[in-house]
Amino acid sequence: MQNTHLIAAGALAIALAALASTLAGSEPEQVARPLVPRPIAVGAIAPAAETHLIERPGLYGLGPQPVHGRYAIVSDSLVRLDPATMMVRSVIRRQVHPVD
Numbered sequence: 001m002q003n004t005h006l007i008a009a010g011a012l013a014i015a016l017a018a019l020a021s022t023l024a025g026s027e028p029e030q031v032a033r034p035l036v037p038r039p040i041a042v043g044a045i046a047p048a049a050e051t052h053l054i055e056r057p058g059l060y061g062l063g064p065q066p067v068h069g070r071y072a073i074v075s076d077s078l079v080r081l082d083p084a085t086m087m088v089r090s091v092i093r094r095q096v097h098p099v100d
Contacts, residue, residue: 039077039094046074046086053083056100062092073098 040046054060054071060078062071070083071092078096080089 040074040079040088042088042090044088046081046088050075052098054100059099
């Protein structure tokens with residue numbers, strides 16, 4: 001009877017060691033993180049969902065709309081972009097919120 005208990009305890013120890021080894025090599029559990037907007041960069045295509053086209057540039061201290069461009073706020077940045085392609089041509093300033 002004692003041998004049976006020793007064999008069972010040994011088998012349990014081997015199984016636990018194998019399980020610990022498997023868990024140690026596994027990928028860590030993915031944790032959901034809040035999305036943080038990334039700053040927009042020159043040359044990037046402005047995502048439509050994050051783009052506010054400026055109608056009144058004077059409210060932002062800007063002159064008239066550029067001839068071949070458009071002012072917009074993209075991901076909290078004031079930018080000049082190409083309205084046909086939505087490509088950012090320049091970043092004017094960061095941390096801007098729409099007022100028009």
